[in-house]
Amino acid sequence: MTATPATRAPLGIDDLPIREELRGKSPYGAPQLDVPVRLNTNENPYPLPEPLVERIAERVREAARHLNRYPDRDAVELRTELARYLTRTTGYEVSAAQVWAANGSNEVIQQLLQTFAGPGRTAIGFEPSYSMHGLISRGTGTGWISGPRREDFTLDTAAASAAIAEHRPHVVFITSPNNPTGTAVDRATVEALYEAAQAARPSLVVVDEAYVEFSHRESLLSLLDGRPHLVVSRTMSKAFGAAGLRLGYLAAHPAVVDAVQLVRLPYHLSAVTQATALAALEHTDTLLGYVDRLKTERDRLVAELRGMGFEVTESDANFVQFGRFEDAHEAWRRILDQGVLVRDNGVPGRLRVTAGTPEENDAFLAAVREVKSLVGDGPTPPKEQSA
Ligand code: PMP
Numbered sequence: 001m002t003a004t005p006a007t008r009a010p011l012g013i014d015d016l017p018i019r020e021e022l023r024g025k026s027p028y029g030a031p032q033l034d035v036p037v038r039l040n041t042n043e044n045p046y047p048l049p050e051p052l053v054e055r056i057a058e059r060v061r062e063a064a065r066h067l068n069r070y071p072d073r074d075a076v077e078l079r080t081e082l083a084r085y086l087t088r089t090t091g092y093e094v095s096a097a098q099v100w101a102a103n104g105s106n107e108v109i110q111q112l113l114q115t116f117a118g119p120g121r122t123a124i125g126f127e128p129s130y131s132m133h134g135l136i137s138r139g140t141g142t143g144w145i146s147g148p149r150r151e152d153f154t155l156d157t158a159a160a161s162a163a164i165a166e167h168r169p170h171v172v173f174i175t176s177p178n179n180p181t182g183t184a185v186d187r188a189t190v191e192a193l194y195e196a197a198q199a200a201r202p203s204l205v206v207v208d209e210a211y212v213e214f215s216h217r218e219s220l221l222s223l224l225d226g227r228p229h230l231v232v233s234r235t236m237s238k239a240f241g242a243a244g245l246r247l248g249y250l251a252a253h254p255a256v257v258d259a260v261q262l263v264r265l266p267y268h269l270s271a272v273t274q275a276t277a278l279a280a281l282e283h284t285d286t287l288l289g290y291v292d293r294l295k296t297e298r299d300r301l302v303a304e305l306r307g308m309g310f311e312v313t314e315s316d317a318n319f320v321q322f323g324r325f326e327d328a329h330e331a332w333r334r335i336l337d338q339g340v341l342v343r344d345n346g347v348p349g350r351l352r353v354t355a356g357t358p359e360e361n362d363a364f365l366a367a368v369r370e371v372k373s374l375v376g377d378g379p380t381p382p383k384e385q386s387a
Contacts, residue, residue, distance in 0.1 A: 021138060028135050033341055037356065037363045040343040042179065042211070042319050044241035045356040046290045049283065056279040063275040071271035075101050078274045081281045082249050086234075089213075089288075092222040097254040101269060101277070105210055105235040105248025110136050112231060112250070114263040116171050116204040117142035123171035126160055128153070128347045130179045130208060137171075145169055153181035153313050153321070157189050161196035168200040175208040177215050180345040180352045182315030184217050194227055204256075206231045210248075211317035213239030213291050214298065221251060228253040238318060239291050240280050247277045294318050298355040304365050308372060313350075324349035331371060338367030 014023055030041050048056070079096040086094045102108045109132070117123050119141040125133040126147040137144040147163040150156045155174070164172060174193060177184040190207060197203040209232055212219050221232050231252040237243040250256075280287070301320045305312045313321040325331040328351055332344040335351075340363055343352040353364055 021141075025138070028132060030343060031341070033336070035336065035339050035341045037340040037360045037367075039354040039356050039360060039364055040341045040352075041243075042238060042317070042354045043243050044238060044290065044294065044318070045354075045360060046241055046293075048241060048280070049286055052279060052283040052286070055282060056276050059275040059279045060272055063271040067271060069271075070267045071269060071274055073267050075269050075274055078269075078277055078281075079249075081278055083251075085281055085284060086221060086251055088284075090219045090221045092219075092224075094221070094224075094251050095254075097257060098224070098251050099249055100252075100257045100260055101247060101249040102264070103246040103248070103268065103273065104237065105208070105233045105250075106132055106136065107246075107268070108233050108248045108250050109133065109206070109208075110140060111260045111263055112204065112206060112233075113137055113140040113142050113171060115259050121170040122167060123173065124163060124167060124169040125173040125175070126155055126163075126178075128178075128180060128345065129173065129175045130210075131345075133173045133175070133208070142171070149181075153178070153183050155183070155185050155189055157192045160189075160193055164193065164196040164200050164203075168203070169197075170201065170203050172197045172203055172205045173208060174205065175210075176217075176220065177209075177211040177316035179211065179317065180319070180343065180347060180350075181313050181321050182317045182319060183313060184215050184316035185220075186217065187220060187223060190220050190223055190230075194223070194230060198229065202229055204229050204231060206233060208233050210235045211238055211319075213288065214295055214318045215316035217316060224251060224253070228255065231256055236277060236280060240284075240287050241290060242277075242280050245273065245276050245280065247273060291318075294355050297358060297361050301353065301355055301361055301365070305368070308369065310368075319352050319354045321347070321350050321352045323347075323351065325351070334371040335364075335367050338363075338370055340364050340367040 078101055079099040083094045083096045083099045113136055122143040122145055123137045124145040124147045126149045134144040145167045148159045174190060194205050197205050207220050224230055231250050233250045236245055236247040298315055298318060302312050305322045310322045311324050328349055329344050332351055335342055345352055
């Protein structure tokens with residue numbers, strides 16, 4: 001069938017009968033530019049080791065023999081192995097019935113919002129924080145509330161509790177370590193916010209631990225004990241170096257796992273995904289070895305940036321927030337001119353760099369030094385915030 005002139009006429013999103021709340025909005029997305037050093041999406045810079053690549057091929061070959069059938073809808077073997085990983089690395093015993101997996105922790109978050117929030121309900125996060133919490137809220141028809149954070153980007157328990165009491169959200173997001181700032185919270189903060197959330201509604205409290213393997217602090221997983229409305233979400237995108245796999249998971253009371261079944265698409269996790277994730281979990285020790293290297297590199301970035309006179313936010317993640325810049329976007333562009341892509345998350349005066357390999361980090365540090373000499377006197381506190 002040939003296209004009629006009408007179907008070929010220029011058409012924008014807003015010419016379509018889309019939902020009102022999506023009008024004029026842009027999709028999430030860091031620029032995927034083809035530059036030598038890409039340190040903008042908090043990926044793990046180390047490719048999977050060859051023995052693991054072989055093991056994935058083996059497992060996927062076996063799975064391919066059964067692709068005429070739907071996959072295990074409940075992903076029991078994978079959830080069992082994820083539970084084993086959590087138990088082993090945190091010392092807190094988790095069962096498969098407490099674990100749920102989906103295509104990236106973004107999908108986990110979407111399923112939680114579809115189940116516990118949605119039209120007529122609200123969710124809160126303490127910003128700046130992971131922007132997808134707000135965007136997935138919007139996508140699920142959930143009202144988004146931007147909660148407060150201190151000027152140094154730490155979480156103010158009293159102010160956050162007050163915001164929960166005021167807005168009575170149905171879902172509370174606590175991101176620890178937080179993206180893009182790198183800051184983590186302690187147990188007492190989560191305990192207090194959980195209490196505030198239960199007093200207000202009760203609401204579901206989601207601790208997003210996407211970066212926890214890089215933290216100086218322990219996981220908050222053991223807080224699940226006696227807290228049926230608490231969820232800890234995790235991902236294989238960062239510590240496992242498997243962002244391309246798309247595998248996220250949560251740990252919570254088994255009733256929460258049962259509840260998300262109400263909204264998950266049947267067979268949402270392909271047999272290929274399950275096979276690949278299982279192979280990666282067999283190589284946990286090697287992969288966690290890379291995490292140790294990245295923690296060392298993260299600490300080096302913090303020290304070197306501070307040595308150059310930048311203001312650097314304490315980081316518990318595989319990235320570092322630094323500034324201050326009079327014009328962060330201009331600084332971002334100048335660093336890009338040196339062949340290094342970092343991230344401008346829109347936090348005034350700040351940029352974020354992901355810890356890469358030692359060579360990539362050297363390239364980044366050289367680029368920042370160069371930019372500093374181009375601008376003359378280096379990092380400049382914005383006038384209104386100079387301290
Ligand atoms: N949570 C946080 C805090 C993140 O930064 C990210 C990824 N950037 C995610 C969740 C989502 O990760 P994924 O969907 O790859 O598991």
